[in-house]
Amino acid sequence: MxxxxxxxxxxxxxxxxxxxxxxxxxxxxxxxxxxxxxxxxxxxxxxxxxxxxxxxxxxRLHYERPLWAANQLVAGIDEVGRGPLAGPVVTSAVILPQDFDIPLVNDSKQLTPKERERLYPLILDQATAVSIGIGSSQLIDQINIYQATRVAMQLAVLGLGVPPQHLIVDAMQIPVDLPQTRLIKGDAKSASVAAASIVAKVYRDHLMDTYDVLYPGYGFTKNAGYGTAEHLQGLVDRGVTPIHRRTFSPVQKIIANESRS
Incomplete structure (x- = not known):
């Protein structure tokens, strides 16, 4: 047997x-x-x-396929960091090749931090081109978060080493002279936008890790600049840093209180 x-x-x-x-x-x-x-x-x-x-x-390749069939280079664009009280808004533009094959690439919000970190270098390795655009906290204060996001997206598109012929963007209109497909929740509907969302998210998280070292006491590594209890207490105890958005309400109040004291 x-x-x-x-x-x-x-x-x-x-x-x-x-x-x-x-x-x-x-x-x-x-x-x-x-x-x-x-x-x-x-x-x-x-x-x-x-x-x-x-x-x-x-x-999630539904929008890319007809454009690829017409031999067009397609860039997906997304942003992260519109809501935080500190740090820049970060955008990314990603051109994927037609043979791109990483099925787990999805809306970054649906992925764990570990999954995003694992996918980040894979996207950079397979992508035809990747670019980052940054809207600083100072720019946000000058022209508002919506316009700063548009500028950052424009910078990301213009920074691509390979010029795209069509853009797929998450809900916004980018000030560049290119045809654009605007999708609500585009990071869940387009693989190109999903890839951009992962790149932007991981890039910004790494940036906030660095800011946490430069400006300890606000919890930037844990909260990415959002207004958590730890962050708000840090504002009260330590004041406003150069990366805080001074036009955002909680930060404005701290500045007003400081000026009165």
Whole structure:
């Protein structure tokens, strides 16, 4: 009687199964051991999850495909950091190649920090071109957050080493002379915008980590500049830093209180 392979060796051998039609699953299906059937169910769930992710990814290429078919270079643009009290608004423009294949690239808000960090270098490696545009807290105070975001998006587009022929942008109109597809929640509908959202988010998070070292006591690494209790207490205890947005209400109040005291 042939000795059955151990469950640990089966698990290792079948770790790369990506389809339920894989012939290696035939013997596993016939294996009556409880552990073998549990492994089979694990594989089925893993394959189903991967297939669902691939299907969703293909749907997120809906807007790119007709433009690619016309041999156009398409840039996705997104921003992060419109709401915080401190730090810049950061935008990114990303041109993906037609053979781009990272199904997990999705709206950065739907990903964990660990997933974003893992995808960030993969996007940089596969993308045809990537650019960052920054609207400083000073610019935000001068022209308001909406206009500063548009300027930062413009800088990101103009900074691309390869000029795009069409833009897909999350909800805004960018002041450049290029045709633009504007999508509500574009980072969940377009892979190009999703890639830009991940790049912008990770870039800004790293920037806020640096600011946390320069300006300790506000919790910038944890709150990314948003008005958490720790951040607001830091404003009260330590005052306003050069990266704070002075036109944003809580910061304005601190400045007014300082001027009165």
């Amino acid at each position: 042939t000795k059955q392979p151990s469950l640990s060796s089966l698990k290792q051998e079948l770790a790369d199964v990506t389809s339920l039609t894989d012939p290696r699953l035939v013997s596993l299906t016939a294996d009556s051991r409880k552990g073998a059937q549990s492994l089979l169910n694990q594989i089925k769930r893993r394959v189903a999850k991967a297939e669902a992710a691939e299907l969703a990814f293909q749907e």
